[in-house]
Amino acid sequence: MNAPAYNFAYLDEQTKRMIRRAILKAIAIPGYQVPFASREMPMPYGWGTGGVQVTAAILGPADVLKVIDQGSDDTTNAISIRKFFAKTAGVATTTATDEATVIQTRHRIPEATLHANQVLVYQVPIPEPLRFLEPRETETRRMHALAEYGLMHVKLYEDIARFGHIATAYAYPVKVNARYVMDPSPTPKFDNPKMDNCPALQLFGAGREKRIYAIPPYTKVVSLDFEDHPFEPYRFNAPCALCGAENSYLDEIVTDDKGGRMFVCSDTDYCESRQAAGHHGSLSAAPYKEKAQGGTNG
Amino acid sequence: MTTIAELPPGFADKVLSAQSTFRSVMDAMARPGSVQRIVPMAGTAGSMMRGTAAIALTLFDHDTPLWLDARLAESPNVVKWLKFHTGAPVVQDSSIASFALISDGGALPPLERFALGTSEYPDRSTTVILQVDSLDSGRSFELRGPGIDGAAMLNASIKPFDLFERMHINEALFPRGIDVVLVADDAVVAIPRTTRIVSKGS
16 A cells, blocks of 8 residues: 555646646746646645646656745755655755755745756746736736736836835836736745746746746846836845854844844855855854834834 | 557657657757757657657647648548657647648648747747758758847758748747647757747758
8 A cells, every 4th residue: 555646746747738738838938927737746836736737737756845034944845845846756855055946935046056957947936917906807818918017117216106115025026028027926025036037938827817927048027117217236234143144035034032133145056055164254243133124213 | 450469659658758759859949950869769650750750749639639731631541640658739720839740841831820829928929840851961041030149050951942041030929829749750959939040041
């Protein structure tokens, strides 16, 4: 009774064929959301069922899989998906970005530069960038058909009118190959420039919303902006407290109940390999104290 | 008359062979102009090349209406092999086909006769699988577009000779359009609708 109860990589072959056909069309039409018959997976919606289905459709025995959740290899979501594929497909897993051939990610792009033999699979909750502006699918579909994206620019302009700058910090809309406006999944806008002209293939899977889309390698990906309010990636005013990196995306970690906090790389593999290479941050000294930035009650 | 028992076989290992074939086709689609190899072997019927047979086993099923050119459609062995191994319905009307198999490029119908997709659903278009003489020698073509770092060179011997001129319709139609997969034996090159091609002579 020890015979494997599941097909290789969990999904049945008919489902894989359907997903594979959707992936091919997604690559052929960069940024366009291809509908697909999303299956129920042995995990709840919102836990990466879209990404898992895309990964299951492309994964082979020779692949090396890395799974990250907000940059981290060791959170519950990342570990359970990694174990899922180690169990159902028997693939090798890794936490090292450059050793992986398939990287499934929830809301981050690794700091290390991706290379041409890699596929980055994003877990996407809401694939439609226009959904909060226009709830009707028939209308958003027509807007994509006509490349009618004025509404998105109005939204960004309203940010400027209200806050003085474009206040969208994550899921910052991009235009792919000068045609489709696409939601990069809720990655921080810090990661947007990494999507542009990336040597790796990027695939996006939204399980609940039943959409697959893609950015082929070496494709122009532009973050929407205005001439007088150009896109600005996130800037941090502190280096990583553990590895001293000054150009990585940082997580804030509260260290006590007296306002103490530290900022560390969200990409755990990047941070650990920098520490292994001898880089050190300020952790051994006092934790970084956030400067009051013109607030009145600080 | 071939009985089912005498049909050439499909993949020896359905699951892993389909995965490996798909990755070759996916890499080809993601990097237009690059020549990918299809490793798993399957039986072939009639004038179908082994690359074509592997792609058929990997991507076709009862959900994908299939259009065959005259040479394939007239071969009972090909039709029987496709029907038995993939279950894909063979259709007469090319404008509703998910896939078109072309063994004789000289008889490729005008691309407008295939499904081009709609502006709302450009993915509902025909993928044309075209068997060609060679994908490593012949005329030179310079390819540009998504998936290509600058420009890619393709040397290929293709019928119809004006295939890439015909594919210019993709430029005006985008996001509608036709995606083409070229097969020569076990070699595969994909030309998605975003690729722009300039002939560089021989």
